[in-house]
Amino acid sequence: xxxxxxxxxxxxxxxxxxxxxxxxxxxxxKNNTKEDVLxxxxxxxxxxxxxxxxxxxxxxxxxxxxxxxxNVKAHLYKQLLTSLRLLYKQKDPLIDxxxxxxxxxxxxxxxxxxxxxxxLSRAKAMAIEQEEVMxxxxxxxxxxxIESRHITRSLENRADELSAESxxxxxxxxxxxxxxTLALRMYGLYLKLGHxxxxxxxxxxxxxxxxxxxxxxxxxMSFYEKIHLYQAYSWYYYILQDFVMxxxxxxxxxxxxxxxxxxxxxxxxxxxxxxHNLLTAHFYTMNHEKFMRDLExxxxxxxxxxxxxxxxxxxxxxxxxxxxxxxxxxxxxxFSEGLSLxxxxxxxxxxxxxxxxxxxVLLFYYKIACLYFGSGDNNKAIDYLNKIxxxxxxxxxxxxxxxxxxxxxxxxxxxxNYSLVEYLIKSVYHFIAKNKDLGQxxxxxxxxxxxxxYAHPKALRSAFADLKERLVQLSQNPYxxxxxxxxxxxxxxxxxxEGIPVQEIIxxxxxxxxxxx
Numbered sequence: 001x002x003x004x005x006x007x008x009x010x011x012x013x014x015x016x017x018x019x020x021x022x023x024x025x026x027x028x029x030k031n032n033t034k035e036d037v038l039x040x041x042x043x044x045x046x047x048x049x050x051x052x053x054x055x056x057x058x059x060x061x062x063x064x065x066x067x068x069x070x071n072v073k074a075h076l077y078k079q080l081l082t083s084l085r086l087l088y089k090q091k092d093p094l095i096d097x098x099x100x101x102x103x104x105x106x107x108x109x110x111x112x113x114x115x116x117x118x119x120l121s122r123a124k125a126m127a128i129e130q131e132e133v134m135x136x137x138x139x140x141x142x143x144x145x146i147e148s149r150h151i152t153r154s155l156e157n158r159a160d161e162l163s164a165e166s167x168x169x170x171x172x173x174x175x176x177x178x179x180x181t182l183a184l185r186m187y188g189l190y191l192k193l194g195h196x197x198x199x200x201x202x203x204x205x206x207x208x209x210x211x212x213x214x215x216x217x218x219x220x221m222s223f224y225e226k227i228h229l230y231q232a233y234s235w236y237y238y239i240l241q242d243f244v245m246x247x248x249x250x251x252x253x254x255x256x257x258x259x260x261x262x263x264x265x266x267x268x269x270x271x272x273x274x275x276h277n278l279l280t281a282h283f284y285t286m287n288h289e290k291f292m293r294d295l296e297x298x299x300x301x302x303x304x305x306x307x308x309x310x311x312x313x314x315x316x317x318x319x320x321x322x323x324x325x326x327x328x329x330x331x332x333x334x335f336s337e338g339l340s341l342x343x344x345x346x347x348x349x350x351x352x353x354x355x356x357x358x359x360x361v362l363l364f365y366y367k368i369a370c371l372y373f374g375s376g377d378n379n380k381a382i383d384y385l386n387k388i389x390x391x392x393x394x395x396x397x398x399x400x401x402x403x404x405x406x407x408x409x410x411x412x413x414x415x416x417n418y419s420l421v422e423y424l425i426k427s428v429y430h431f432i433a434k435n436k437d438l439g440q441x442x443x444x445x446x447x448x449x450x451x452x453x454y455a456h457p458k459a460l461r462s463a464f465a466d467l468k469e470r471l472v473q474l475s476q477n478p479y480x481x482x483x484x485x486x487x488x489x490x491x492x493x494x495x496x497x498e499g500i501p502v503q504e505i506i507x508x509x510x511x512x513x514x515x516x517x
Contacts, residue, residue, distance in 0.1 A: 194399030333506030335374030
């Protein structure tokens with residue numbers, strides 16, 4: 001029996017909305033050929049299955065023989081994409097724009113050159129308006145092909161105009177390619193490395209960025225050239241933990257959409273991603289007022305436009321809004337209030353499970369664990385930390401995996417599971433060392449736990465105070481600061497010293513506008 005949860009057709013059907021299913025069935029139930037009946041039966045069967053089971057499918061549809069199944073599946077997959085294309089054409093102007101190129105190609109094939117050129121001219125204007133440089137280039141090359149092969153009686157300077165347009169587009173395409181590659185590689189570096197761990201990491205990032213950054217950036221650039229440039233700089237400063245500069249470039253990214261309002265509609269996902277990164281910048285610079293203002297702006301934008309969102313954009317909107325909402329509770333130190341988000345967040349994660357990547361799931365589990373830890377529910381914190389520890393994600397965000405294990409130890413320590421803490425310390429130390437992520441802060445915590453597992457309560461208070469003093473000194477090291485971004489260990493120590501809940505310490509700092517590490 002084949003139980004392949006990665007079957008492309010099965011996954012596609014499971015991601016369809018009710019409206020998409022209805023549209024498909026209305027379109028193809030009109031046909032009565034044997035082949036059409038078979039793939040409609042296959043569609044209905046797969047739609048009802050919870051897991052892909054090939055033998056069960058063949059039993060439910062006896063008319064499909066085993067050797068036919070792959071062909072019927074391929075036909076159904078193609079028909080589903082055709083149906084979705086027609087449906088999404090109303091929401092995505094780029095699909096309609098590409099269709100214009102298809103019409104121009106058909107007219108050209110029939111020898112109707114002037115009609116083809118007329119459609120291409122309109123399509124080019126649309127592409128330029130939407131900052132679709134690659135598509136503009138494709139249109140211009142098609143125009144050049146028609147003009148060079150046939151007498152169209154165009155204007156005399158037509159060849160010069162097309163040549164000038166072509167050269168300008170080629171320059172923009174080259175820049176976009178280099179800048180988008182740089183932005184992507186910086187993001188990939190962050191997923192692998194996290195924030196720079198030491199001077200060696202920082203020097204490596206700086207050298208790579210400077211080598212890959214195209215010369216003369218910033219002058220006479222198109223929308224997407226600027227976007228990729230701002231993205232690259234954003235990731236660069238984020239990795240280096242320069243959050244003020246990170247804020248400046250995320251703000252430039254968002255402001256660019258204000259200058260090109262039409263792009264908010266044609267590239268919605270990139271706009272809400274820009275808002276997400278700006279909110280992250282506000283979070284790390286502790287700018288509560290701007291954070292709340294921009295969160296409201298993002299939520300309003302999503303509420304007003306979500307009916308036109310495709311499934312991919314809906315998933316992104318869910319991820320970004322819930323990340324910001326949790327960060328709001330972190331900023332204010334109101335962890336218990338933040339727990340109200342968890343049930344709906346769990347539901348949303350399950351609903352988007354086929355479209356949300358493991359990196360996002362990892363981050364959500366860590367943030368939920370921190371909410372429970374901050375509110376004093378260490379057992380629930382451990383439940384979510386165990387989910388991270390047991391996720392099979394290789395070295396993806398190894399930094400978060402390391403901090404999850406440290407928080408896991410601290411939560412067990414709070415529950416007085418001392419023998420378990422003693423047992424786990426060695427495996428945690430080994431995991432962190434294997435990932436080359438043993439910063440001084442982590443090492444200090446592991447040493448503290450090892451030395452003080454069975455310490456007398458009277459001796460613990462001074463031990464907590466000593467550890468806090470050492471960690472405050474460590475926090476001045478720019479490469480150790482990253483440890484305090486993921487785990488507010490100073491506030492936890494202060495809560496142990498003062499004998500009050502950790503969220504009271506953090507909320508007090510928020511009210512008094514005290515600087516956190």
